[in-house]
Amino acid sequence: xxxxxxxxxxxxxxxxxxxxxxxxxxxxxxxxxxxxxxxxxxxxxxxxxxxxxxxxxxxxxxxxxxxxxxxxxxxxxxxxxxxxxxxxxxxxxxxxxxxxxxxxxxxxxxxxxxxxxxxxxxxxxxxxxxxxxxxxxxxxxxxxxxxxxxxxxxxxxxxxxxxxxxxxxxxxxxxxxxxxxxxxxxxxxxxxxxxxxxxxxxxxxxxxxxxxxxxxxxxxxxxxxxxxxxxxxxxxxxxxxxxxxxxxxxxxxxxxxxxxxxxxxxxxxxxxxxxxxxxxxxxxxxxxxxxxxxxxxxxxxxxxxxxxxxxxxxxxxxxxxxxxxxxxxxxxxxxxxxxxxxxxxxxxxxxxxxxxxxxxxxxxxxxxxxxxxxxxxxxx
Numbered sequence: 001x002x003x004x005x006x007x008x009x010x011x012x013x014x015x016x017x018x019x020x021x022x023x024x025x026x027x028x029x030x031x032x033x034x035x036x037x038x039x040x041x042x043x044x045x046x047x048x049x050x051x052x053x054x055x056x057x058x059x060x061x062x063x064x065x066x067x068x069x070x071x072x073x074x075x076x077x078x079x080x081x082x083x084x085x086x087x088x089x090x091x092x093x094x095x096x097x098x099x100x101x102x103x104x105x106x107x108x109x110x111x112x113x114x115x116x117x118x119x120x121x122x123x124x125x126x127x128x129x130x131x132x133x134x135x136x137x138x139x140x141x142x143x144x145x146x147x148x149x150x151x152x153x154x155x156x157x158x159x160x161x162x163x164x165x166x167x168x169x170x171x172x173x174x175x176x177x178x179x180x181x182x183x184x185x186x187x188x189x190x191x192x193x194x195x196x197x198x199x200x201x202x203x204x205x206x207x208x209x210x211x212x213x214x215x216x217x218x219x220x221x222x223x224x225x226x227x228x229x230x231x232x233x234x235x236x237x238x239x240x241x242x243x244x245x246x247x248x249x250x251x252x253x254x255x256x257x258x259x260x261x262x263x264x265x266x267x268x269x270x271x272x273x274x275x276x277x278x279x280x281x282x283x284x285x286x287x288x289x290x291x292x293x294x295x296x297x298x299x300x301x302x303x304x305x306x307x308x309x310x311x312x313x314x315x316x317x318x319x320x321x322x323x324x325x326x327x328x329x330x331x332x333x334x335x336x337x338x339x340x341x342x343x344x345x346x347x348x349x350x351x352x353x354x355x356x357x358x359x360x361x362x363x364x365x366x367x368x369x370x371x372x373x374x375x376x377x378x379x380x
Contacts, residue, residue: 039238064188067172070170076333079256084116084119085336086337087336087373088192088194088298089123089342090342091358093128094161096355101169108171109375110374113327122171124161131198133151136350137149139157139158175194186266200232207251209236213254218257221264226286258279258297259320260338261274262338275320283297298335302339302361310361310362311345317376342357343366345368
């Protein structure tokens, strides 16, 4: 056979094989299944684009106005124009829409009483990082605890819950950014975003937050490294060009990015708190030297600061408020707290079934939470 014909034969064979592979991949993408050449992934279902979800579950104009007004109030605290205290408060994870909305409606009633001193931002955390990667990963991942994970339904469920909570309370909420690409599904609803201790060093989180126009709390890493925390704030406050959700995007930087102190864990696995006076002053001075915009500190009263002893949260908050009295620098920079709180105190297993009780980290109960809010308001 002529050499040219042989080459043509192999070329056609190769082209045909490539075409078959391409068509097979398209079929897998559309209908689910394993993709040849990518055997570790099974494509279950395609996730709708944010525009599709938002058009199907729109936020009303009235609620958009409510959120914008609230955003301005919250922003004024982080730009140090307001002397009010911010409390990002609520359950460790939002696993039950009815219980979450019940809890937030209770917050709304207290908010009216303390509105001159405290701004309440409900925690509606729908994505949960897991230390080992195993366990309940949040409503966005598993909207029905009795069923298998379903991320498409999870995205719809978390948006529905956030809209309902805002409608019933007029308090726009906070959520944790675990997957940066998912932010657009809630971008018109959130008034605060937290970046967790295990995500704070991640480039994608830092750059994504540079495009947000609401406050973003960067937690210190589990190591407690001060420089990592400050580096993450600096990165998020700077402008960037990067790849995001299949687009090349440009961001202006977010001057409302700030620090959240949540304690650390040493190499023996022991909790090392960083809410004591000396820790706060040391961090504040290092923060101030960076020359970053709107230097603000939020103290997380649970996690490694309490060693997950949830009942210690009121004591920790009171100690921090006393520290503010003894330092002008702390008074200027410490602007609020993160508090884990729900209707029932403590925690339960995922299948526990107790209404209003956390299925992840243990939380303060409602009675103690309300008292803490009022006690803090009295100290502002």
